[in-house]
Amino acid sequence: xxxxxxxxxxxxxxxxxxxxxxxxxxxxxxxxxxxxxxxxxxxxxxxxxxxxxxxxxxxxxxxxxxxxxxxxxxxxxxxxxxxxxxxxxxxxxxxxxxxxxxxx
Amino acid sequence: xxxxxxxxxxxxxxxxxxxxxxxxxxxxxxxxxxxxxxxxxxxxxxxxxxxxxxxxxxxxxxxxxxxxxxxxxxxxxxxxxxxxxxxxxxxxxxxxxxxxxxxxxxxxxxxxxxxxxxxxxxxxxxxxxxxxxxxxxxxxxxxxxxxxxxxxxxxxxxxxxxxxxxxxxxxxxxxxxxxxxxxxxxxxxxxxxxxxxxxxxxxxxxx
Numbered sequence: 001x002x003x004x005x006x007x008x009x010x011x012x013x014x015x016x017x018x019x020x021x022x023x024x025x026x027x028x029x030x031x032x033x034x035x036x037x038x039x040x041x042x043x044x045x046x047x048x049x050x051x052x053x054x055x056x057x058x059x060x061x062x063x064x065x066x067x068x069x070x071x072x073x074x075x076x077x078x079x080x081x082x083x084x085x086x087x088x089x090x091x092x093x094x095x096x097x098x099x100x101x102x103x104x
Numbered sequence: 105x106x107x108x109x110x111x112x113x114x115x116x117x118x119x120x121x122x123x124x125x126x127x128x129x130x131x132x133x134x135x136x137x138x139x140x141x142x143x144x145x146x147x148x149x150x151x152x153x154x155x156x157x158x159x160x161x162x163x164x165x166x167x168x169x170x171x172x173x174x175x176x177x178x179x180x181x182x183x184x185x186x187x188x189x190x191x192x193x194x195x196x197x198x199x200x201x202x203x204x205x206x207x208x209x210x211x212x213x214x215x216x217x218x219x220x221x222x223x224x225x226x227x228x229x230x231x232x233x234x235x236x237x238x239x240x241x242x243x244x245x246x247x248x249x250x251x252x253x254x255x256x257x258x259x260x261x262x263x264x265x266x267x268x269x270x271x272x273x274x275x276x277x278x279x280x281x282x283x284x285x286x287x288x289x290x291x292x293x294x295x296x297x298x299x300x301x302x303x304x305x306x307x308x309x310x311x
Contacts, residue, residue, distance in 0.1 A: 018187055025180040032172050032304075036165065039309035051305035058301045066183045066294045068287070073121075076128065083132045087139050094143055098150075 024065045031058050120284040127288040131295045134258075138299050141251050145306060148243045155240020160310040162227065163248070164218060168308035171214050172300065178207035179297040182266070182290045192280040194273065201270040201286075204293070208263045215256055219249075248307055255303060258296045265289045 035054045043050060064070050069077055149156045185200035222245075226233030229249055234242060269289045272278040278286050 018184060021180055021183050021187070025176060028176045028179075029173060032169065032176065035305055035309060036169050039165075039305070051309060052302075055301050055305055059298045062179065062294050062298050062301070066179055066297075067291055072124075076125070079125070079128060083135060087135055090139070091143060091146075095146070098147055 020065060024061050027061060028058055118282065118284075120282075120287075123284045124287060124291070127291050131291060134295055134299075138251075138254075141247070141254070142302065142306075145247050145251070148240070148247065152238075152240025152243065155238050156244050157310050159237075159241040159244035160307065162222070162225075163308050164221075165308050167214055167218050168304055171211050172304050174207050174211045174214070175297050175300050178204045178211070179294055181207065182293045186283065186286055186290055189273065189278060189280055189283045189286060194276075194279070197286075198270055198273050201266055201273065205263055205266050205270070208259050208266070211259055212256060212263075215252070251303060252307070255296065255299055258299070262289075262293050262296055265292060 031054050035051055038050055038054075039047070041047075063080065069080060181200045181204045185197045185204065188194075188197035188200055222228060227245055228234065229246060234245055266289055269278060269286050272285060
């Protein structure tokens with residue numbers, strides 16, 4: 001995080017060092033390794049939750065760093081948050097509707 | 105203002121923020137496109153949990169993991185290409201773009217062999233072997249072919265896009281002053297990566 005701010009101070013526009021990207025890439029590769037390793041263990045219902053949480057963390061890293069959301073204005077971040085929120089709402093509504101249909 | 109005047113004015117007033125925002129808006133529609141398929145996947149998996157587990161065993165986890173690593177690395181080289189052009193390192197930027205294309209093609213070659221092996225075993229949409237399987241497995245493979253197929257199509261489009269960007273960079277149309285085209289291509293490429301991040305555990309890691 002400190003490194004991040006340092007880079008920001010030097011380049012107020014969206015120009016970054018190579019280092020942070022390589023760090024994020026290493027994190028993404030490690031998380032992939034963890035997902036594969038964990039998939040073999042049976043946590044019951046939590047197995048899929050674990051996989052999805054790791055996928056969400058990876059996506060967050062890609063959005064924030066690779067897709068430069070960390071250096072975009074607040075408007076962009078609001079845009080993305082609203083879009084993801086609506087996707088989640090449609091997922092939740094559909095699943096609740098589906099489980100209602102199944103039960104009846 | 106007429107559109108012609110706008111085009112003329114665009115040379116003076118450039119709106120990079122607007123261009124990126126437009127790209128993001130397009131990406132949201134992509135999110136909806138794949139989101140719908142993920143909903144379909146979730147409901148069918150909920151209906152046929154055992155068949156999905158059984159069918160997923162046919163998929164090669166090693167190839168899947170390898171392809172994930174390839175795509176993540178291509179995302180890295182893409183973002184490095186943008187950093188390079190920002191730092192006026194034109195040749196390095198083109199180099200990173202070419203590496204991105206090579207990795208994307210590597211992904212597709214793996215996909216080709218993966219699908220080829222399935223076809224060889226008689227598992228392809230509408231085949232007798234597949235149709236003889238229980239309903240849940242037919243649905244799993246249907247979703248597998250449609251979702252990874254649509255994702256593969258996006259990878260091919262990405263290869264073409266990045267190829268055009270590499271051409272623009274070498275011609276100087278994309279330079280250290282104006283690189284929003286490369287940034288937009290990058291945004292697209294990272295979204296393709298994010299979709300794979302979700303496809304991978306959902307298809308390859310059900311045990």
